Each structure stands twice: as C-alpha cells, then as structure tokens.
Amino acid sequence: MTTSVLAAEAAAAPGGQLIAAALVGIAVIVLLITRLSVHPFLALTIGSLVVAAMAGRPVADAVTSFSKGFGDTAASVGTLIALGAMFGKLLADSGGADQLVDTIIGRSSARTLPWAMALVGALIGLPMFFEIGLVLLMPVIFLVARRSGLSLLAVGIPALAGLSAMHGFIPPHPGPLVAVTALKANLGLTLGLGVLIAIPTIAIAGPLFARVVARWVDVPAPEMFSSAEPAPPETGGGTAVETRVRPSFGVTLATVLLPVVLMLGKALVDILTAEGHLLRAVFDFVGTPLIALLIAVVVAMVTLGRGGGMDLRGVASSVEKSLPPIAGILLIVAAGGGFKQTLVDTQIGDLIAGWVRGSGVSVLLLAWFVAVLIRLATGSATVATVTAAGILAPLVSTLDPGQTSLLVLAIGAGSLFFSYVNDAGFWLVKEYFGLSVGQNVASWSLMETIISVTGLVFVLLLGLVV
Template sequence: MTSALIALAAPAAVSPARLIPAALVGIALIVLLITYFKVHPFLSLTLGSLAVGAIAGLPMADTITSFTTGFGSTAAGVGTLIALGAMFGKLLADSGGADEIVDTIVGRSSPRSLPWAMAAVGALIGLPMFFEIGLVLLMPVIFLVARRSGLSLVRVGIPALAGLSVMHGLVPPHPGPLVAIDALKADLGITLALGVLVAIPTVAVAGPLFSKYAARWVDVPPPELFEAKPGAEGARRPSFPVTLATVLLPVVLMMGKALADIFAAEGNAVRTVLDFLGTPLVALLLAVIVAMFTLGGGAAMDKKAIAKSLEQSLPPIAGILLIVAAGGGFKQTLIDTGIGGLIAGWVENSGLSVLLLAWLVAVLIRLATGSATVATVTASGILAPLVVNLGTGEISLLVLAIGAGSLFFSHVNDAGFWLVKEYFGLTVGQNIKTWSVMETVISVTGLVLVLLLDLVI
C-alpha cells in the first residue's frame, strides 16, 4: 500500500507543509460559514474548496478546474439517482402506498410488539424516502398509535425515528451513502447488502430497546395534531403486497447484481442480465416506471395526477443535489492538492484502523456542522486515497463507517433536531435525552458492527 500512497502524494508544486493547514482552514471555514454565518452549505463548500486550493498553493485556475470536475462527476453519478429516488418516494406517498404499509403492519401488532412494528415501519418507509419526508409521513401514524395504544409517545416514536435515521445514514439510495460510494468507488450492491446487514441490528438496539429507557426519562403525551380527515379512510390505495413488492424491487435488483458478481462466472448470461438490471440507474428507473402502474394505478390516479406527482418531487431536492455536488467538488480539490495522500501516509504509519479513522472524521464534521450529508461528503473526500489497496468488501465497510459517524449526536445545529423537537413537543433537554442519544446509539452500534464485519470479510 505504501507505493500506492506515494503515488497519491502532493504534486511537486505544492509544499507538504502547507497541505494540512490548507485542509484544516478549509474545513474550519466551511464549519464557520454554515454554523455561525448561516451560509447555505452549497456556498460554504464552494468557498471552502477555493480556500483549500489557494492555501495549498494550487493556481486558482487549477483549483476551479478541480472543483468543477468533482462537481460535475458527482452530479452525474449521484444526482440522477437522487432524482429518481425522490420521484419514487413521492409516488409512494401520493398514492397512499406509504399509508398502506403503515396501517397493515401496525394493525397486526399487539401493544407489546408495537415498538418493534414501528421500527419496521420506519425502516420500510425510510428505505425509499429522505428522512424529512419519511418523518412528515410517519408523524400522524406515531401520534395515532400512541393515542390508541396508551403507550408513551417516546416509546412509540423513537423506534420509527431509528428506522428512518439508520436507512438515511447507512443504506443507499440515500444521498449520503451514494456520495460515499461514488467518492470511494465502492460497489453499490455489496454496500447495500452490508448496509442492510448492519442496519437491522442497529435499528433494533437504537429503536425498541433504547426507547424502553428513553420513555422512562421523558414522558410526554402525543400532541393534538393530525386528526383524520373526513373521507380519508375510504380513499383507494394500492394493496400491501403490491406496495411492498414495489418498494423492494430496486433493492432486490441491486442485491441480485451483487450476488451474481460474486457467484456467477464473468460472461454468464444470467450475470450479464443481472449486471444490467442491478445497475443503480436502471434499478431505480425501473422502480419508478413500475410504481407508475402499481402505485399510481393501484390508487386510481390518472395520467395527469401521476405526472403532477413526479413533477412535484424534484423542486424540494434541488438544495440536496447542489450540496452533494459541491461536496464532490470539495473532495476533488482535496485529492488534487495531495492532502488526501498525505493523510493516508500518516494513517498507515500510525497503525490506526482506517475504519475507526473514517468514523472519527465523520463524527467531528457532523458535530461541527450538524449535517450528516456534509459530514459524509467531506469525510469521503479526505479518506478517498485510503482505498487504493483495500478490497471490495473493505471499501464498502469504509462507506458504512463514514455513514455511522455522520449520524453521531444530532444537536442544535442540525435541522433534524428541531424538526423532531417541534413535532414531539419536547424541550431542548428532553430532545437531547431522546433524539440526540438515539442518534449516538445508532452511530456507535453501527461502528461496532462494521468493525465486527471487518474481522470476517
């Protein structure tokens, strides 16, 4: 690995003594702009990239080229997947498919098993949807279940939030994992499979198990919000089996590709077909097309309603796309200055676990900026040179370590912190005891599971 790292070292025109200060100043500038001056992360990442290049000694023209190259490649590789994921999630919500999943699972659960059912609901809804969208969809259900069951709002809500958050941080096609996969050149199918493997026990620990204790610390009644609308119960929905099959379709296709790549010989006809169908772009595109018929048709939506749903799915993700692409530009700037290679050499000589380092870097950026996405894209850029001599499975675990770190201790600089606080009607202290601690449990549990998997992969 040493020779490969030397190849990634700083160019001769850039003094190694300037690289670490350049990285620190660039990251500090991004953090300061986002947290203190409230500058949009897109602008913050752009300005941070220019600062890194200038301090490292790169010509400004080269710095701009590095940033735009990274911006464009990330937007091309990840942007289309985020857009397709948003379309799919919007169809799932507008058709009533999300409601059908929730009502079916919750309706078949006893009061004792409700926290586990809510964790399953959160994970299923969180698989195709962004965290904020899934949270808005689940809130009426969380309140209704808490009222009807007599259980604490925290006992019912934390498992659902855990399911949503774990999917958001560890499982593609969410933006964070996708950016890390793109930056580190990880195999999406293998990362997806390992992500699900890590996600299931993580949700169990941070959801139903942790909520038992959190409910003792904080006991609040469900707010009088989201009363059922007259006639809403009679609205036509796609059936549960059809909805579930549609949600799992892209997951099955991408996992099929990963398994075919492992067990089928190259050139095998089945492998060729699965390699095509399991390509992320194709899998998500097929999922959207199928959803137009299974979800849209199942809800008796006409062509105009389906088209409107798809159209309305894109504007809300414009900011996410810009942040993700700018993160790719920042990553490329770090790589082209040689900072990543310098850090890689330091890590190799220090003997520190690459997975632990990845987690720590993501944790620090998460605590400073409050953004899981910014933490993921920045950490991925810093750690990209470390993957040179790593195996396919190890690179996927690196993605998951970064994802786990990006979820650590959500607090007052995270928009999700305030979203949960206001919906649940909690004080800041109560929200820290529940939501913030839950996020920390997810992060630490995820890291432990990643390190355990590293022993056998």
C-alpha cells in the same frame, strides 16, 4: 546534513502546508455554516477555493478541480437522488405508504408495537429522505400512541431509529451514494452489508432504547391528526373529486423492495456466476443503480400511481412535484463532490493516507472519527459524509472491496453522531414531539449517538471477517 535529509526536510514543508490547507478549508466551511448561516452549497464552494489557494494551486486549476468534482457527482449521484425522490413522492401520493403503515400496525399487539414501528420506519426510510419520511409518519406515530396508551416516545423513537439508520447506511440516500461513488465501492455489496448493520442497530437504538427513554421523557401525544380516517372527497360544481383507492400491501411492499432486490441481485450474481454468463450480463444491466431505480420508478407509476387510482395527469403531477424540494440537496451533494475533488487534486488525501498506513490506526475507526468531527461542527450528516469520503478516498487503493464498503458504512455511522442545535433534524423532531431542548437531547440526540456508536461496533466486527 546528507542529501537525503535535506530532501526529506524539503518535502516536509509542502506536507505541512497541505495539512494546514485542509484544516483551514474545513474550518471555513464549518464557520460559514454554523456562525454565518451560509447555505452549505456556498460554504463548500468557498471552502474548496480556500483549500486550493492555501495549497498553492493556480486559480484556474482550482476552478477546474471543483467543476470536475461537481459535474461528476451531479451526473452519477444527482440522477439517482432525483429518481429516489420521484419514487418516494409516488409512494406517498398514492397512499402506498399509508397502506404499509396501517397493515403492519394493524397486525401488531401492544407489546410488539415498538418493533412494528421500527419496521415501518425502516420501510418508509428505504426510498425516502429522512425529513419526508418523518412528516409522513408523524400522524401515524401520534395515532398509535393514543390508541395503544403507550408513551409518545415509546412509539416514536423506534420509527425515528428506522428512518435515521436507513438515511445513514443504505443507498440510494445521498450520503451513502456520494461515499460509494467517491470511494469507488461496490454498491450492491455496500447495500447488503448496510442492511446487515442496520437491522441490529435499529433494534438497539429503537425498541430497546425506547423502553428506557420513555421512563424519563414521558410526553403525551398531541391532539393533532385526531382521526385516522381520510376526509371525504370534496366536490365542486357538482362533480366529485377523484376517489383514491390505495394499492394493496403486497404490491406496495414488492414495489418498495424492487430496486433493493435488483441491486443486491447484481452483487450475488457477480459472486456466484462466471464472467460472460447470460444471467450475469442481465443483472449487470438491471442491477446498475441508475437502471434499478429507473425501473422502480416506471413500475411505481403503474403499481402505485395507477394502482392507487391516480390518472395519468395525477401520476405526471406527482413525479413533477418531487423534484423542486430536492434542489438544495442536489447542490449540496454536488458541491461536496467538488470539495472532494479539490482535496484529491491537491494530494492532501495522499498525505493523510500515508500517515494512516504508517500509524497502525484502524482505517474504519479513523473514517468514523473524521465523520463525527465534521458532523458535530456542521450539523449535517450529508456534509459530514461527502467531506470525510473526500479526505479518505486515497486509502481505497490499499483496501479490498469488502473493506471499502465497510469504510463507506463507517463514515455513514459517524455522520449520524449526536444531532444537536446545528442540525435541522433536531428542531424538526423537537417541534413535532413537543419536547424541550433538554428532553430532545435526552431522547433524539442520544438515540442518534447510539445508532452511530452501535453502527461502528458492527462495522468493526464485520471487518474481522470480511
């Protein structure tokens, strides 16, 4: 044997060991979450240590890698998630979300109601986590279905499609934000491309699919939330409780779209203006995600909080109560960053990147497939996104900014594939809609799959021109 052949064989053993480490680490995470019901934060932490140990890294180095990834992710993404939660809470507590919903639904005919519900779901899903948006929309879905005489799913599926697509494709949701950070993608460009993909995807998986699914899963709206009118203010000790006045539709919509406009504005200004231009300097500041969301929260405290009749104490209380519910999400996302950093530091990602470069496989298709596998195994869209982003991070060096943003969106599409019994969202939808497991699979699970596959198709189509 020649020296070069011996060297190649020597390099093959560590490569095989690294692949085994990655597969076993992911398997450990999957087993802990799905079989032992371990919290994803603990599962990701343990999985990171398993990967490092099997890759032959010293314990101290493994802890350092995980801690670095955890801290970097918490600092960059955690603050954005916290600001997004504050904004969403103000939107809900002020009555602004109700105002958006009532205005759009009130101007729709029976024929256009499914499309209006898709728009409502997308608007509510823009600043809110999926679970919060679903809870907020359920009374509206029930009432609209009863008043219009349409099937519950004919009204509900479009709203769910809007919520879910925003969750998978559009920052500042946790999954897309983590992927943007891990892959060093341009946030404004990713947001813009995400909106382009989300609009037709929601149309196909929402109103169009709802026409079909309502024929084979026909369930009536339950008698919950039988009155759309708010209860009269309670009184105690002869003093009336504060009367709430909703902010106007225009003010609410402008406030919701403000952070999106600022971030998209930065992307456009970077393209259209030269380096050093004053307008570019301004948008480089206000269009930064942290600053854009911070501005949006401060504005919302005035336009939604005070505009909704809340006093200073009420505004402060709303902001304060937004944080405890997202503690688990923050820990999972940060631990996902730790797992990603472990994969990077063990150079497993470089090995996979080298294989992909020589295989001719589409990077976008591979990213979607990896996210699908992790989604099916764990049931978590967020875990699927952060893990897939970590595995594919080394590929970014070969991609231009447009392709990198599409890589983020391909992962996001894969993370939504076929929600089933290991996904909390599956049970949430099933119980709210009063469906059997079979009916839920035939409606909700299939809708999620349509979003995932349709999203991938549009990602690949954009990849031909971007």
